[in-house]
Amino acid sequence: MKQWAEVNPSYYMHKYKLITAEMARISGDESTSITLYHESIMAARDCGYIQNEAIASELFAKLYLVKGIDKVARVYMTDAYEGYISWGAQVKARDLLSKYPELLPSESTFNRELVMNRTPEVKESSNPIDLASILKAAQSFSNEINLEQLLFKLMGILIENAGAQKGCLLVSEGTSLLAKVYVDGGNSFPPFLESLPFERCEYVSSRVVSYVSRTEQVVSIDDARMDKQFSDDRYIIKQQPKSILCFPILKPDHPALILYLENNLTTHAFTADRIDVLQMLSFQVYFVLTLLQSYGKTTIPIATTHSAKIPASLVDPLTSRELEVLNLVAKGLSNLEIGDQLGVVVGTVKNHIQNIYSKLEVNKRTKAVSQARELKLLNEDPM
Numbered sequence: 442m443k444q445w446a447e448v449n450p451s452y453y454m455h456k457y458k459l460i461t462a463e464m465a466r467i468s469g470d471e472s473t474s475i476t477l478y479h480e481s482i483m484a485a486r487d488c489g490y491i492q493n494e495a496i497a498s499e500l501f502a503k504l505y506l507v508k509g510i511d512k513v514a515r516v517y518m519t520d521a522y523e524g525y526i527s528w529g530a531q532v533k534a535r536d537l538l539s540k541y542p543e544l545l546p547s548e549s550t551f552n553r554e555l556v557m558n559r560t561p562e563v564k565e566s567s568n569p570i571d572l573a574s575i576l577k578a579a580q581s582f583s584n585e586i587n588l589e590q591l592l593f594k595l596m597g598i599l600i601e602n603a604g605a606q607k608g609c610l611l612v613s614e615g616t617s618l619l620a621k622v623y624v625d626g627g628n629s630f631p632p633f634l635e636s637l638p639f640e641r642c643e644y645v646s647s648r649v650v651s652y653v654s655r656t657e658q659v660v661s662i663d664d665a666r667m668d669k670q671f672s673d674d675r676y677i678i679k680q681q682p683k684s685i686l687c688f689p690i691l692k693p694d695h696p697a698l699i700l701y702l703e704n705n706l707t708t709h710a711f712t713a714d715r716i717d718v719l720q721m722l723s724f725q726v727y728f729v730l731t732l733l734q735s736y737g738k739t740t741i742p743i744a745t746t747h748s749a750k751i752p753a754s755l756v757d758p759l760t761s762r763e764l765e766v767l768n769l770v771a772k773g774l775s776n777l778e779i780g781d782q783l784g785v786v787v788g789t790v791k792n793h794i795q796n797i798y799s800k801l802e803v804n805k806r807t808k809a810v811s812q813a814r815e816l817k818l819l820n821e822d823p824m
Contacts, residue, residue: 449799455484459497466504474504482520489717495524499537502544511544518544588733589634595729596624599722603686604710605702609645610726613697618654620645621730634733645701648674649687653699659688659716664708684710690720695760698723731758732816759800764818766793771810771819 446457462477478501485494502517518541525534538545600608607625611618620642622634639650649671653660662668662685665677671685672678682703690698700723704710759767762783769779776790783790798804801812813819 447795448802448804450484451488451799455481455488455490455493455497458484459493459500462497463500471504475501478504489720491524491717492528492530495521495528495530498524502541506541506544515544588729592622592634592726592729592733593624595722595726596622597626599700599719599726600624600626600702602722603702603715603719605684605686605704606706607644607703609642609701610723610730611639611645611650611699611701612727612730613654613699618650618699622726643676646671646674646676646682646685646687648676649685650699650701653687653689654697657689657691659686659713661686661688661711661713681705683708686711688716688719690723692724695758698727728758759797759818763793763797763800766790767797767809767813767818768820770794770797770806771813 442453442457442460446453458477458481462474462481465471465474465477478497481497482494482501485491485497498517499521502514502521505511505514505517518537522534522537522545525531525537596608596610600606605626607623609620609623612621613619614636618639619636620639621636623642623644625644639645640647646665649660649662652658652671662671665682665685666672668677682705684704684707686700686702688700690700700719702711702719765783766779769782774782776787776794780787780790794806794809797809801809803809803812810819
């Protein structure tokens with residue numbers, strides 16, 4: 442598990458921290474277990490694993506409960522309870538309520554009654570969609586992928602998953618926020634793929650987008666025509682959209698993304714419980730977009746003699762700094778030489794290289810360079 446966590450920390454690190462926290466607790470190393478529980482919770486939260494954050498919070502609460510520190514136990518048990526509710530684990534939430542009613546604050550009374558009295562529903566879950574499954578499906582029909590078609594297909598899946606009619610993905614580049622991909626499920630407008638400043642994009646409410654960009658808050662409008670804050674926006678007056686959902690997608694060392702969605706058929710179309718899924722799909726759209734920009738053409742070969750597969754971890758694309766470091770590694774520079782050229786310390790260079798290894802799913806410089814060449818990530822002059 443430790444080795445997995447080092448190779449792919451975003452997926453495994455919070456799990457590794459939780460397991461080692463439990464081991465430390467069992468062995469009586471209370472101080473270490475407290476530190477590791479906290480680190481597990483924060484790592485799970487940063488990577489969006491709400492279910493594992495809830496599990497870690499529950500175990501942390503139990504530790505403080507055994508120590509007799511009820512005030513702290515109450516905080517973490519409440520976090521666990523709310524996490525299970527958000528995750529949709531109603532049975533688990535009811536179990537917590539029955540076992541630890543004294544630890545849940547009075548302001549959760551409404552949620553408590555809802556969970557205790559609610560008959561569990563069996564819902565048809567939406568099909569989990571990831572980039573790897575789409576690439577696999579494409580391979581079964583052809584020996585090449587049309588990246589532009591794949592990009593629009595992903596956006597179509599995204600807006601369908603959200604219950605929207607149209608959607609636009611915006612990407613920050615420097616000080617600008619650009620509309621990059623737009624798809625209209627109702628086909629009122631053709632899809633586009635370009636870099637258009639959002640103020641000039643006629644398919645989104647620039648006022649809503651500007652607000653989300655400035656505040657980094659989710660905007661969910663049940664009926665835009667009646668909304669006090671945005672109803673006088675020129676776009677909303679002209680287009681008369683009903684439901685709007687717009688939210689930021691923020692991740693360290695990556696450009697900020699904003700997803701803008703509309704439904705013009707019905708009010709109250711969007712619910713907050715879909716945001717996690719939509720964020721995942723948005724990163725996949727962005728990943729295909731970066732591939733398209735890297736290849737400079739719409740189709741890429743799939744069947745090659747040396748298995749030109751695209752690692753699933755590259756759904757987390759390399760940052761511009763990591764690409765700089767990777768290109769310098771390909772030129773044969775040492776860590777010290779790379780640090781001197783980029784003006785950073787050797788430790789920072791090592792961190793970038795470890796991130797590159799994780800995203801390319803390799804463990805050596807030579808393998809990283811080879812994988813980068815296959816993915817055309819290097820700025821090499823043609824022979």
